Amino acid sequence: MDDRDLLLYLRDFGFADVDVSARAAARRPTGPPRGDPLAADDVVVMAERLADCRRCRLCQGRTHVVFGVGDPKARVVFIGEAPGAEEDRLGEPFVGRAGQLLNEMLRAIRLRRGQVYIANVLKCRPPGNRDPQDDETAACLPFLRRQIELISPAVIVTLGRVAARHLLGTTAPISSYRGRWTTWQGTPVLPTFHPAYLLRNPAAKAQAWADLKQLARKLDG
Numbered sequence: 001m002d003d004r005d006l007l008l009y010l011r012d013f014g015f016a017d018v019d020v021s022a023r024a025a026a027r028r029p030t031g032p033p034r035g036d037p038l039a040a041d042d043v044v045v046m047a048e049r050l051a052d053c054r055r056c057r058l059c060q061g062r063t064h065v066v067f068g069v070g071d072p073k074a075r076v077v078f079i080g081e082a083p084g085a086e087e088d089r090l091g092e093p094f095v096g097r098a099g100q101l102l103n104e105m106l107r108a109i110r111l112r113r114g115q116v117y118i119a120n121v122l123k124c125r126p127p128g129n130r131d132p133q134d135d136e137t138a139a140c141l142p143f144l145r146r147q148i149e150l151i152s153p154a155v156i157v158t159l160g161r162v163a164a165r166h167l168l169g170t171t172a173p174i175s176s177y178r179g180r181w182t183t184w185q186g187t188p189v190l191p192t193f194h195p196a197y198l199l200r201n202p203a204a205k206a207q208a209w210a211d212l213k214q215l216a217r218k219l220d221g
């Protein structure tokens with residue numbers, strides 16, 4: 001006899017104040033569902049399973065695992081580097097000044113933030129916004145790869161050298177490959193500048209605009 005049966009039994013014997021539903025609810029497990037994030041078959045379930053990830057040291061200082069945002073079936077996925085302070089606080093990628101610029105860039109090619117998907121190489125904020133360390137990216141990259149596979153976009157855009165390095169395996173200067181199409185597992189990839197770089201170097205916005213026009217043509221094609 002489990003607890004619920006016992007409570008029903010007691011109620012049959014006149015213990016009218018026994019609240020079966022409340023006791024049963026109180027015994028239900030709480031907290032995020034467990035399970036292998038890599039075995040999830042959609043990004044919402046995957047995000048739930050990764051919400052308390054402790055697979056690398058970055059879990060120690062984070063507020064939120066910043067999984068990604070946007071249409072789970074988007075035609076274009078943007079990949080950045082890692083959450084910053086605002087992203088960590090709010091649990092959403094690209095919400096600070098760089099995020100506002102990314103939103104403007106999207107609007108310039110008639111895309112809304114909700115029509116695309118935005119994620120980072122790392123899902124937890126490195127302290128002081130330092131570069132990701134190799135063991136951290138080794139721990140986290142399988143989740144990004146699976147995330148992209150589940151979304152199955154028509155196009156991927158890498159934002160900045162860190163995203164290109166870890167997704168495409170290039171350590172060349174970004175100026176040598178930005179705006180040049182390549183592929184990741186058969187999906188076209190367009191590397192361009194990170195919006196944070198564009199905020200520091202406004203002169204590079206002309207090149208970023210050229211890249212955006214290429215992206216728009218690809219999506220229209």
Ligand code: SF4
Binds near residue numbers: 056059122
């Ligand atoms: S950075 Fe990635 S692997 Fe490390 S704790 Fe966060 S979600 Fe897990």
